[in-house]
Amino acid sequence: MSAVLIIEQVLNGLQFGVMLFLMAAGLTLVFGVMGLINLAHGSLYMIGAFACAAVAMATGSFWLGLAASIAASAAAGALIEVAVIRRLYDRDHLDQVLATFALILVFSEGTRWVFGSFPLYLDPPEGLSGAVTLPGGIDYPLYRLAIIVAGLAVAAGLFWLIGGTRLGIRIRAGESDREMIAALGVNIAALYTVVFALGAGLAGLAGAMVGAIQSVQVGMGEPVLILAFVVIVIGGVGSVAGALVGALLVGLTDTLGRFLLPVAFGAILPPSEAMGVGSALASMLIYLLMAVVLIFRPQGLFGARA
Amino acid sequence: MSLLLLSGVTARYGRAQALFGVDLALDEGEVVALMGRNGMGKTTTIRCICRLLRHDGGRVEFAGHDLRPLPAFRAARLGLGLVPEGRRCFPNLTVVENLIAAARPGPWDLAAVEALFPRLAERRGQMASTLSGGEQQMLAIGRALMTNPRLLILDEATEGLAPVIRAEIWAAIRRLRAERQAILIVDKSLRELRALADRCVILERGATVWSGPPAALTPDLANRHLGV
Amino acid sequence: MTREGAVNAVILALLAAVALAGAAGDRPFLVTLAAKVAILGLAGVGLNIALGFGGLVSFGHAAFFGLGGYVAGILASHAQNYEPVAEWPITIAGTQEMLIIWPAALAACALAAAVIGALSLRTSGIFFIMITLAFAQMLYYFAISWPAYGGEDGLPIYLRNAFPGLDTMDGLQFFALCLAALVLGVGLSWRLRDSRFGLALEAARQNPERVAAVGIRVFRVRLAAFVISAAITGLAGALYADLNRFVSPAMLSWQTSGELIVLVILGGVGRLWGPVAGAGLFVFLEHVLGGVSEYWQALLGLMLLGVVLFARGGLLGLLAGARRHG
């Protein structure tokens, strides 16, 4: 096992983490800051991917597709906020779970109705395809580097938005007491629509970017949704910093676990069995990580509340 | 013309009617005390004014606008500043963030509020959830002042404050009154209210039973309606 | 009888009527569906104790549902193959007797819940939701990749397990068994809710700090509720294995946890018969809408949305009015 391989795996872990962050960022906004459990976040991710694929296929331009993905998912987000979510803020989390679960069904089947049951084609744009050679002789896909950059940019933007603007303050105030912030003259309803649409747009962006290297198909959102929840829970709900750290942690743990555990078991078991046991454990690893984090820090790594 | 006018207001929580006919008028620059025993409808009246509760009968007008169709934030932007019962600071925000969250321009700014409550200045970056009770009360008052309201509504705003601070608040209210700030106030300290209010309105079982200048509030009346 | 009592009686009668009609009208599939409703209802009744009464939103109850199922499946498969489950330290033979399988499933789930609960209950809110999910996922991935009992392919039970005096392969008799278990489960949760323990549990949902301040250990109360809840759901899992004569990791998946939650909310959280009503509606939609259109899941989604938005408190909230206390 060479040093180059290990460095490359760390890079992969980082990149996977950043990818998760893109998804978790929107979720943290909606869930952490607005206090809404939105299971349909994965559907918005899917909508972004489909919109990007459809537009890119029609126009031949990935970048137009990317813009379309943000627009489509933000619009879908705004629509469901106004039509459904808005009635649920004062409700129990449980009602939100049921409603957004229902939304998943509607969106998934709706997408299948529009685009059919078969996966769509979406590739990275010309300019970002192929690999570049990094210092140290590592060939690394350019597009993945681009994802890292985009993820970090989104992180910076969100830090600023939540921490540094009055908008962020108001959203957080709305989370703890919507009635009161309204009584002080803030149009919290409109604000929430905007924020929800923003979160949705980010999910759509993530879906489009990821769709270009994975598969664009119905049901693509749910596995990522679960991972994104894991990420923000590990990081601490409502904290953008937590989401970033959680995402990187999950990305690294998963990637390195998949890589190293079989090797480790190889020391004590025959190769084929070591593979099986090692990778079985690797697939449980992030859940193990989450459980351990929560057992020692029940509010997550960056969680404020005790 | 009155700044705030309630006539025959009725309201309910679900099936339970809480207001049965509240009449109240408050002019520009006037201080009105809203009185009554526990559970008589003072807070409910205030919730109707601030549109936190829809009234089902009667009229609620503020600055010439019928408030019935307005959502809470629009009513607030007409110039209502509320210090709610039970403080309701935003626990996940710091002191400063609480103050600026809904601030609107005007004479009351961060500096002015911190001058009024030096204790808040000391605790600027602290989360509101960990403030002491009295500190939270100061914060709630400061937060309402920062919206620079035309009508300041104080619902038990001196609850849980130390006597010295209470005295300061009364002094501040007197000063506001001198500056012709309109104020609607609920408080348990009759002594202070009598000294300060232009008019008193007494509620009993959700209806206005008496209103008039403090001087006309005889011990007999006070005993009958307020139990003192 | 209160309105809710009447609605409950109708639910029970309807369930029995469907099964009887199915048996009489030579539509055995209706009997199967009725049994499915009873079993999922029982699983929901279990979940409802944690989720409805205790406010402990477990997103990992599939772990217990599946564990119960696997207990039944593993014991039965060993009995079928005449191989003991374990030979050391003591010989444990497989069995096809429900009267042995059930206590085993209850015990296994209670034990698992005691461990998972003790760790998870250190957290609350969304953290609790996710940590319970995490434990269930670990079990799920374990079951998928563990070859001994079929992994992802699952484990067939060729004949339903036996209950003394009954022919469990007969649909109606099996249904009667499930219904009896359901009624017992609901009865237990009813007594539980109104008991001292139930009072403390419901109070802890609303204001744990206050409960601690009157001298009650919230953690213990919650842990007990979680264990009872898991055991009941596990029993339902064992029955479900018998209904399908098959267990697979799908029973442990997060979708199953989600569906259990959905049917509890759909019926009415914290209501005794809520989960049963929810299970009934869910199974009905699942099997009826399928014939309407290839995109029937969208219809299901829209109907669920309608229930959340316009029927607060789920189906029972709609039929029997808001939940009353005292």
Added chain:
Amino acid sequence: MAETVLELAGLSKSFGALRATDGVSLTLRRGEIHALIGPNGAGKSTLIRQITGEIAPDSGTIRFMGRDLTGLDMPARARAGLARSFQVSSVASEFTALQNVVLAVLGASGRVFGFLAPAMADLRLVGPARAHLGRVGLSGREAVRAADLSHGERRRLELAMALALRPKAFLLDEPMAGMGPEGAREMTALLAGLKREAPILLVEHDMDAVFALADRISVLVYGRIIATGTVAEIRADPAVREAYLGEEA
């Protein structure tokens, strides 16, 4: 001198740089009302929270009925006989007033793990609960949801729950707050009788009530006790006047 029920010695607690409690020593004796007053943020509630076990002191000891409380958690202390009312009403808001008090009676009984017999039909629980509600003036409001009670009524409920614990000492954090003039008078009368059942550590900003009730007063400023004495002594203390009382003395 009457027997000491509760004894704090050298209690300290810091939040970051803030010394919220700074070497506080204080006693509560059988049959007395010991009032604890002081400016906002002086550390009164923080002190109460340390006594109830909600937070742990950095140093110092708490002895109750001759027994060191260190290491006992909140429920254990409540069962040992420390009843507390919260500064901000803290009740089970979906429960009725009666259910809330039954809960407290249940907690005091120590028999929580009864799984089958209905609690609200158990006269051993409901009987005392009704009586406690009556004492705080909430007769006739038993069936109202706590969330639907008015602010003042909830404060009374809070006290009824403390009564229901049949404690050996009361820790009351601003029981008069939100009471209104009439309510404050009734509450004063109630507390005056209550101290014969168990001594009261009373945190309160309503000076009329404090002066009417207190046998002894301690004044807490910036986490330190600056004076302890009778009502007359405290009213006359210039330091207290300046830090806290202002003109109200």
Added chain:
Amino acid sequence: VKVGMITTLSGGGAGLGIDVRDGFLLALKMAGTRDVELVIEDDQQKPDIAVQLADKMIQSDRVDVLTGIIWSNLAMAVVPGAVRQGVFYLSPNAGPSQLAGKGCHENYFNVAWQNDNLHEAAGAYAMKAGYQNVFIMAPNYPAGKDALTGFKRFYTGKLAGELYTKLGQTDYAAEIAQIRASGADAVFFFLPGGMGIAFLKQYAQSGVGIPLIGPAFSFDQTILAAVGDAALGVRNTSQWSKDLENDANRAFVAAFLKEYGRLPSLYASQGFDTANLLLSAMARAEVEDKAAFRDALRKADFASVRGKFRFNTNHHPIQDIYVREVVREGDVLTNHVVTVALEDHGDAYAAECRM
């Protein structure tokens, strides 16, 4: 004859079920028969639903024949119970090893392949092509393990690495890095559905140029459309290809394209063959006479679109398995047959089957 089809028509895996169904329906239509009464239900890719549907079809609809299941785990849930209740089961896709070996049954016929078949062919091809150091990879679940076992049954050279991924995994950067570092001269992978799409695209982006071999599942018509050029040139093994030169196949491809406006997939071809097998048996025997009908099925007297086709002793196919290459044809990607990997190939479990 009453036929119950349980297949996946909703959710993420619906594409496969829809193809099987469409292929099946097309065969019926082309035969112009009215003797088949078909009930189709959606199993949602959930084993428990599949079992319940099977119960319903057997008990209420009283079907004679069941078919349609796509996934091995669903087949394992349904088939053992169903065949013991006396219905015939014709598998258009899944072929788990239990049902081919010890668990075989006289009423169970597999019209597609035993799960290991395509992987075995890939192993054989790797040998034939002269690769000496192959990296192999599959998800960590029974079918994945069977795949690698199947490959190794025919490939006896050195392994550069053997890797199990998480089921449902969509990011393969770590695996690709290991492949790059392994020094392999070929990579065999089995990653069904979206997993395969993700892997192929990421592999192409990574710049690792080691040749890929896989079973046809990742190179099916619908998948190629989603993967795009990343799949060009990859060798894959299949018992069927669009360009197989036989009359049945030419007619099938043309008819399918005309009927549905898209190229048929592997799954469509299997659905088509399944229906034709059924029709051929119906022509020889009455379904009420189980023994005779079973014999008729066993004869497999129909023109399979894959050319030669007959049943082994365990009712699994003996057939040729081809190697195809992904090529561009106009503006669509598709497969061309390159060579035959295994001729008249049965499966490794037939000997264990006692029927």
